[in-house]
Amino acid sequence: MGTYNNMDLDAFKNVWVFCEQRQGVMMNTSYELISEGRKLADALGVKLCGLLLGDNVEGLAAELGGYGADEVVLCESPLLKNYTTGAYTKVITDVVKEIKPEIMLFGASNIGRDLAPRCAARLHTGLCADCTHLDIDVAQYIEFLKENSTLDIEKQKWNMEDRNLKMTRPAFGGHLMATIICPRFRPAMATVRPGVMKKAAFDQAKADAVQIVRPAFELAESDIATTVLSVEKAAREIVDLIGADVIVSVGRGIANDIEGGIKIAQDLADELGGVVGGSRVTIDSGWLPSDRQVGQTGKTVHPKIYIALGISGAIQHKVGMQDSECIIAVNKNSAAPIFEVADYGICGDLYKVGPMLLEAIKAAKAAK
Ligand SMILES: Cc1cc2nc3c(=O)[nH]c(=O)nc-3n(C[C@H](O)[C@H](O)[C@H](O)COP(=O)(O)OP(=O)(O)OC[C@H]3O[C@@H](n4cnc5c(N)ncnc54)[C@H](O)[C@@H]3O)c2cc1C
Numbered sequence: 192m193g194t195y196n197n198m199d200l201d202a203f204k205n206v207w208v209f210c211e212q213r214q215g216v217m218m219n220t221s222y223e224l225i226s227e228g229r230k231l232a233d234a235l236g237v238k239l240c241g242l243l244l245g246d247n248v249e250g251l252a253a254e255l256g257g258y259g260a261d262e263v264v265l266c267e268s269p270l271l272k273n274y275t276t277g278a279y280t281k282v283i284t285d286v287v288k289e290i291k292p293e294i295m296l297f298g299a300s301n302i303g304r305d306l307a308p309r310c311a312a313r314l315h316t317g318l319c320a321d322c323t324h325l326d327i328d329v330a331q332y333i334e335f336l337k338e339n340s341t342l343d344i345e346k347q348k349w350n351m352e353d354r355n356l357k358m359t360r361p362a363f364g365g366h367l368m369a370t371i372i373c374p375r376f377r378p379a380m381a382t383v384r385p386g387v388m389k390k391a392a393f394d395q396a397k398a399d400a401v402q403i404v405r406p407a408f409e410l411a412e413s414d415i416a417t418t419v420l421s422v423e424k425a426a427r428e429i430v431d432l433i434g435a436d437v438i439v440s441v442g443r444g445i446a447n448d449i450e451g452g453i454k455i456a457q458d459l460a461d462e463l464g465g466v467v468g469g470s471r472v473t474i475d476s477g478w479l480p481s482d483r484q485v486g487q488t489g490k491t492v493h494p495k496i497y498i499a500l501g502i503s504g505a506i507q508h509k510v511g512m513q514d515s516e517c518i519i520a521v522n523k524n525s526a527a528p529i530f531e532v533a534d535y536g537i538c539g540d541l542y543k544v545g546p547m548l549l550e551a552i553k554a555a556k557a558a559k
Pocket residue numbers: 364365441442443444445469470471472473484485486487488489490500501502503504505506507508511521522523524527539540541542
């Protein structure tokens with residue numbers, strides 16, 4: 192292995208995305224990050240590489256190419272079949288030390304959140320967790336600030352040549368956005384929450400053109416402190432909030448009749464072919480399971496239709512749903528902040544408005 196000096200910034204090149212597969216199935220987040228990584232690599236004029244670990248997973252490489260990867264750095268071993276922190280950390284840090292990427296992105300999934308900080312600590316570099324926006328180009332970053340911040344852009348001094356990765360994430364409970372750079376060490380590392388970045392269109396020509404690189408690495412059973420005995424799928428069906436076209440979410444407004452409120456949301460979701468989500472209150476109170484939470488500490492969603500029933504629209508909820516194509520809010524308080532982001536706001540009692548909406552949708556469908 193070559194000498195590894197992570198302060199020699201010029202020795203580091205290319206953007207890498209850790210591509211997470213489970214039991215040979217690629218996680219959607221990997222495609223989102225590859226799509227985002229493509230933009231960063233183009234801004235830097237470098238290659239975009241997917242880093243893929245597993246056993247017999249070469250078949251997934253073309254898919255990554257189709258979403259924008261030039262190259263897939265492939266590490267295969269029976270010892271990498273199931274995710275273990277020890278094995279993945281060792282292999283990733285070894286290949287990073289050898290090949291020296293300048294940027295590394297991980298999905299903020301359970302695995303990404305476990306793996307990225309370990310790798311960052313071993314590589315002695317910085318990691319910005321839960322990013323919601325990434326930039327290289329300063330002019331583009333300024334455009335982003337103009338739309339999303341109250342900063343007086345003209346009064347700031349800008350180094351337009353700066354090529355650091357600008358990693359933006361919510362801070363102070365979502366009330367502020369902070370942009371973080373890692374100017375002295377490489378690779379600059381970030382985790383990005385699933386659903387935040389948009390997946391590019393799949394391109395078969397790019398999929399066919401993807402290059403596969405197989406770096407040498409060493410991995411022994413003694414490197415792995417844990418043994419995976421079996422992988423059990425959760426018996427309960429996990430709802431795919433991120434991929435849903437229609438989400439009907441409930442909030443504390445259903446407190447007076449929880450079952451009734453959830454039924455109204457479920458009936459609407461069934462009629463529209465959607466799923467039921469909720470604000471954090473509904474998860475913390477045990478009314479809905481945790482995979483249904485929308486918001487800063489839940490899922491970031493952008494469905495075609497988002498219906499909010501009895502949700503006030505706290506900033507931490509809004510950051511997770513405000514990019515939905517059409518937002519319909521039902522709240523009995525006309526001053527509720529949810530109405531600021533709603534395309535259609537209905538001021539009223541959800542127990543009355545919900546069933547009326549359902550009947551109206553049924554009637555509209557019948558009239559078609
Ligand atoms: C670090 C941090 C992270 C957080 N992460 C998240 C997150 O990921 N997601 C999230 O949602 N929250 C999150 N929160 C919590 C957030 O700040 C709010 O507390 C939460 O979103 C409020 O949920 P709510 O809108 O359901 O409840 P409330 O704010 O209590 O609002 C209930 C609303 O229902 C309306 N209502 C009541 N009865 C009816 C009725 N019968 N018909 C119609 N309307 C009615 C009321 O007018 C009110 O507007 C986070 C907070 C912190 C500090």
